Amino acid sequence: MRRRATLFKRLGDSVIEQLLLRGCAIRRGGRLLFEGVDLSLRRGEACALTGPNGSGKTSLLRAVAGLVRLEAGEVAFGDLDSAEARGEGLHFVGHADGLKSSRTAREELAFWTRWGGGTDGAVREAAEALDLVRLLDLEVRRLSAGQRRRLALSRLLAAPRALWLLDEPLSPLDARWREGFGVLMARHLESGGMILAAVHDPLPVAAKSLEIIG
Amino acid sequence: MRRRATLFKRLGDSVIEQLLLRGCAIRRGGRLLFEGVDLSLRRGEACALTGPNGSGKTSLLRAVAGLVRLEAGEVAFGDLDSAEARGEGLHFVGHADGLKSSRTAREELAFWTRWGGGTDGAVREAAEALDLVRLLDLEVRRLSAGQRRRLALSRLLAAPRALWLLDEPLSPLDARWREGFGVLMARHLESGGMILAAVHDPLPVAAKSLEIIG
Amino acid sequence: MSRLSALLVRETALAWGRGGGPLVTVGFYAGVATLLPLAIGPEPERLAAIAPGAAWVALALASLLSLDRLFERDYEDGALDLLTLSPTPLELTCFLKCLGQWLATGAPLALAAPIAAIALGAKPDLAPLIFACALLGGLAFAFTGGIGAALSLGARRGGLLTAVIVLPLFVPPVIFGGGALDAFASGLPWSSGLALLGAYAAMSVAIGPLAMAAACRNALS
Amino acid sequence: MSRLSALLVRETALAWGRGGGPLVTVGFYAGVATLLPLAIGPEPERLAAIAPGAAWVALALASLLSLDRLFERDYEDGALDLLTLSPTPLELTCFLKCLGQWLATGAPLALAAPIAAIALGAKPDLAPLIFACALLGGLAFAFTGGIGAALSLGARRGGLLTAVIVLPLFVPPVIFGGGALDAFASGLPWSSGLALLGAYAAMSVAIGPLAMAAACRNALS
């Protein structure tokens, strides 16, 4: 409980109260992937984004993060301005994890923590929570697939933010860590966070589900 | 059945009859990952390599492929010379899939088919078997995670080889394709192939299991 | 502020890695400056005449060499996505990226330039001017070069496409700097060349980040 | 045979992509050759004297620019693993990679070199010799450059490290070729320089692949 108090402390001023997708449609490479996608996510709720390969889950997550343009519809973050919400209110962890293989895990985690507005203390706590302490001095290229994914996920804890956008977060994790990360997700929800995760297997927390039909 | 006859036709002269690991040990970065790993895999058998993150599954697969040196023990491919067996008898599909994001799927598949000794006909059949035909003219960077994995897996079919070394082959695939690839694996085993796959979930075919304890 | 300084440190470290630290940078410079006389022949007069210019061209080319991966790596491994998702405007991020690039490679090269020129036979009193030109020129090269690097993101032909975009943008500073050096060597007034170089550098620092940010957003979407 | 030709085609296509096709390659060359006179000043005599040498150095630098990703991409995306897993010896694979590199960039650059030299004021009768030197030199640059690219795989300092490893290896061909051009221009016997260049190119083609294959195996394991 002590850990929770520090990790999931006040989310700052830019707290997203609600994520609202209304009539979203995305076009990639001239093809309309989907249209009319609606979703409402409040604090404490999670949503599993499912659908066959190529249906547009990743694209939708990127659109919520503002990295891909919507063909139609809109994304609203409660009554927050969307530039502010995207800048300070959400985390995005995709397939491409943004880790430089030639730098050490410590350098990368420290940088991304700073970038997200976290402190040095947060770096340590995040590393502890994901059992990375032993690995921090290895270069990223030497990490195993699961270790590397844990390093990417540790950013979620290092700087607390309300909305987590996760793209297949569990896939290279072993059974123990799927459960372990499930616990971390549950804590995040409990403390008022939101999770939107593209997955092929069920999420390890209670969640709504949004299926995209390609 | 017609398709099977062509896809899994004669495996050529360099057929690995048996994969034998005896007392294998691997050291990475000064640490002994595991030792005393034994395995015997005969034609028609599959083996699921399991173990926690960082236990050395990927390292073991790479050692079988000859890409990583063993600290102790040996790998034998029946009575085949191991250079020959590695050159012509096995396929390796890892996390890093060797696909160039700026080239089209067709170019990549055609090249790797040729490189493995397959023919143009095999390219077409492999693309059909993994439902890639529609995607062949896209650049690889535009493929979704599951589509890209299917492209990497299609190399297995494009040039028939006895031993498949797979590193978490199923993770970004959707439910339909996990099953679909299970069917392809079953066919490969039926026609006398062998599969050694590192996984965190059970394999969709009947398989031995080898657990690595980190 | 801590966010920005962390970015600057990271970019400098990455550029240092790409560029390989001072030893490597200066080694490269020395190598280029040695190749030229070897190709041209060792007559001292001929060499001394072209020495400052050669050092100057080597600077442009060295900048070019270390530039093309300024954005590409971040683009391919997803770091650019995360850099965009921040309250820091992307323009400022791009500015800091280029600044880091300049600190890690431009500044050491500027220190090496006078030495290389004198080794080639230039008069020692040219050294301060060469240093000033190299410092300003490096800034201009880093910021205009960044534009090329950002524009060729996601293009089918990375690499030399950057070079083709960047070289026309490198030409004006090369002219200005070369003109100033030439004028100084012949005892003519040289300050206008230096002033133009400074103006060009200032303009690239001002406009570059805008163009880079627009190009990055475009590549990501 | 079909496996090898497929590899050669792929490597040529990738290098072409890295290098950006003839338009881009030649445009780059033109750009580099443009910078030099700008930095040195436009006096025709001075320029004509250094023209062949400058074209020659530009060739070395252009080769350098396109080299550093010869192996790195394949290393990072896992293609090098798959290229190793083949009955084709890794030495032959490396040879074909360099050959593809040379076909896609060295050969077009060799065509452009005489044109650039003449534009800078070299005498037109130098053209065939420049072409021959550029052709052989390009071969030497591709194969020695490949060694540097392979050696710096997985090193903490990639990029310019390649350059530093490679530049010393580039020096002999630059001297031989520059010497031959200089001798020809002054009416002296020039064939020995060309012969030495050819010998060096032949040696790099013979030894380069062995060194590259060893370096790749080392980086992978």
Add this chain to the structure above:
Amino acid sequence: MNWAPAFLSNPERFMAFSRWAAPMFGVIAAILAAVGLYLGFTAPEDYQQGQTVRIMFIHVPAAYMASFVYVCLGGASFLSLIFRHALADAAAQAAAPLGAGFTLLALVTGALWGRPMWGAFWVWDARLTSVLVLFLLYVAYIALRASMDDEVKAARAGAILALVGAINLPIVHYSVDWWNTLHQGASVFKRGGSSLAPVFLQPLLIMALAYTSAFGSLWLVGIRGEVWRRRAEAAALRAARS
């Protein structure tokens, strides 16, 4: 001129306008070129330059067009960047090869003229070099667009490059003032009136107008072609989907 982009921003209106405007400009260009060349070749020989002065009627308007087309390219790029307007982008795309062509013409005729005048086809002076840079910029623009598959991205990337490259325009123009060069300083448009004799000035101005309207005609044709190509592509996509 402010109404022009607004008026033409509607593709239907543009297509209707260009249908008759393109051939009209073409005819005007042909007439003006005939008159200009006639006057040019009947003008007296220059006492210094002899017959070679006649290259001027080809060279100077081409050099002026090289910059002018870039201004058009920059303007169209600006509009396409700000308003994301497809027609403006088509205009930019169509302008680039024309600009490259005019620049190449200026370079080649200048080089041919330089041989008798300066004794060399090429010298590395600031004006010549900056025109070469202009040419390289056009090439870079074309190469950049050609190497991106996604039309929208290619359009925006190209527009950014075009605007950044506009830095070179003042350098082209003022190069003769900033450096003492071999190349002629401004003599046609000059404070205090032209220093050129009217027998040379008249055909020169007529040729400039001819070049301009030829460009207008070719540009409109190019934009129309671009619009058609995009319509055909959209139709093909629709057909493929249904």
